[in-house]
Amino acid sequence: MRKAVKVALAFVGLLVGAGFASGQETIQYFLAYGYWGIVGSILAGIVIVVVGTTLFQLGSYYLADDHSAVFKSVSRPVVSTFMDLSTMFTLFAIGFVMIAGAGSNLEQQFGFPTWVGAVIMTIALVASGFLDVDKLTNVISVITPFLILAVIGALVVTILNMPDHMSSLNELAMQNDPASGVFGNWFLSALNYAALCVLVGVSMILVIAGSQMNPREAGLGGLLGGIIFSVLLVTLAFVIFANMDGVFGADFPLLMVFDNMHPAVGLVVSIIIYLMVYNTAVGMFYAMARRMSAKHPERFRPIYFTVVGIGFALSFIGFAELVNWVYPVIGYLGMVLIVVMVYAWIKDRTLIQQETKRRERLAALAEKALDPDAKELTDSQREEVEELVSESHVEETQLWQSVQEEVAADLDADPASEFSLEDTPALNPESDEYEGAPESPADAPIDWEAYDEMYHTGSFPAVTPEEAEHAKRGAGGSNAAS
Template identity: 45%
Template sequence: MKEQLKISMAFLGLLVGAGFATGLEVIQYFASFGINGLWGAVLAGVVMAVAGAVILQLGSYFLADEHKAVFRSITHPAVSWGLDIVVTLTLFCIGFVMLAGAGSNLEQQFGLPAWIGSLIMTVLVMVVGLLNVDKVSSIIGGLTPLLILAVLIGFAYTLFNLPDDFSAVSELATQAESPVSPWWLSAVNYNGLALLLGVSMSLVIGGNHVNMRDAGRGGLLGGVIYTILLILAVFTLLANIETVAGDDVPMLTLFNSMHPAMGYVMVFIIFAMIFNTAIGMFYALGRRVTPSRPSWYTPVFLALCAAGYAVSFIGFDTLMTYVYPVLGYLGMAMVVFLVGWWIYARRRLTEESGHRDTIRDLTEQREDDDADFSSDDESELSDELEESDADSDALAEQVTSEVTGEDDGEDAGDTDPGEKERE
């Protein structure tokens, strides 16, 4: 259960990034439809829970260290190439937009020049991105409870300050522009966008866990928590639409209306969520660009971060209004491919999960000095590794690493002996 919770927090951290934390996406994609926006949140949550379980489990099944190998295995080469291009470009585009957003966030609250806030975020991303994937996902998951706490505080405040006429509030909310309509299509489009942004790092997180059951349940749990948070956020912003309407950072406005000190707290939380999104984008991008040469990761990753900072002053509004809906539709298509293949290969996935359970049990027995590990057990372990769909050497090393609690490397640039070349 501990591993499942860890996975769910990391997955959730990728989903509830800067757009969710600021509240801008929540208003545009959900609250702008009034009461129907709440139904949209429910629909989006159901899709996210299913897709989360599928994506994390597929990452585990393929022991993914980047997204291209997974796409290539489940779709036609032309489709795989198209998805790879879209996801790779999206990683970089959203990555530098997050750097710009960090600058704007600190500028709005503290008056710092935007380039300073962006530089601070870039340095943080560079430092954390040199850690291995397990540490990166732990940091992403560790920051996520901050947003959960913020949403709960906002929701509690709203319950004690409900509007007198909710129908009037709902009508006012519909005056906000939404990039996609009607409400149900907006909800699904938002799903596609969020998953397109998070799929690459989600596959990597799943690939860092051999237990496919834990990975799938972690994704499902993350989706369920996401659903609850989304519903609470939509309700909170909808009920306070008179206060936050027209603002670029609605959540910050709401917290400032509670008390100035709360605004400073929310600035930190938003900055942390921007960091979550930025590190998820650049880390996954660095992994994608260097799959066959892991030793090149560090210089390539740092160069990508520097390039992202250099172009981080491109406007966010244009991206939100015109590019996000297109990415959302592409993300929807990607989810259909992933879920479709998961359904098609369900029996195969179940068998593989059984092999890995046996491999882990035998490995734990072998590594336990107090347990008997006979030649028959050794032979059975060898047979199970051969029958597994995964590369036997890579699987054996990863299982051993999990059982013994050893890291796969001190930083992301280390070349892991069992890391497969997937080019």
């Protein structure tokens, strides 16, 4: 359950920045339709729950390192390429929309020209190209729970001060301009928003899920995360609706809700939102530049700085205007992805269930193999391991190594276990001594002799470059180390 909660919080963090923090999305996609918009937010939440669960299970099943690996596995090349390009477009589009949002945030809160906030954000993004952004964004992601608490606090205040003129609020809400391209239909608008959220998060969803060995636990994390986000979405829609007379016309209606409560509260929330906008923007531009420079890593920074510069230029179109036309386009692209991925899950759900049971049994065997107080695996248990990994769609050595790495991390985190990752660098990807799984002989799926030594010493036996090359030739180059 601990892993599922961790996955759920990561899922919420992915969606909150681009589709939630400003409140502008909620206005255009839902509240422009009045009461029906509240119903639409519930519908969108249900779709996000279902699709989120599906994506997390698929990502775990394929042990995805990037989204393209899953796309290629579940669809034909043309469709896979379309989804890959759609994801790339989304990364860039959300990136420059976030720069525009940064400008609107500081304009609304402090009265600065919009270019000031955009310039500050762009400088921060450029500087991030020289930093360890993973660690930086992990720190800023801690802000997400504070925004969640703020929304809950706003709900409590709103309920305690409920307006007695809901019908007039409904009429005022419907004077807002709805998102373009959804034909003034609340039902289509809700589906478009859900698809937008899915496409914004799909790349990282699949990567996060790919680090989870158990598809069932990954799916549970997606389910919990989807429910949390959906509850927050409906809550946000209700809060902004009930405060419509005080937020009408604002680029950041959520921020205006807090400003109207107390200027000091608005100031704190504006900083939180600005940091979340940064977190989303740097994630989008960084992921795009990494993808574009995959074959030429040395070109990463020039590409990154270029896309950030283009994003800065496009941000002057205006935040509300960008949300109005960019988000619906992304939503329709996301609808295609949803259909493909949900169909793939339905088609392969039996295989996913079988693979889940297979990995759970492998995890039980790995726990025995790694437990310092347990006896070594018997010959029959080793044969069972070989049979299980040979039945999987994942390469044998990679699967057994990956299962052991996850079990090792769990044992290391368990205070009741005497196992320590410090003593077993062969199963610790963070260790400088980590080299992945050992080469296996051509006639065996797993090199048990190497694992025997690892179980006793914590490290695989030293292999000279000549021996490694000889083993690779003997295996026909098919069992590369993971």
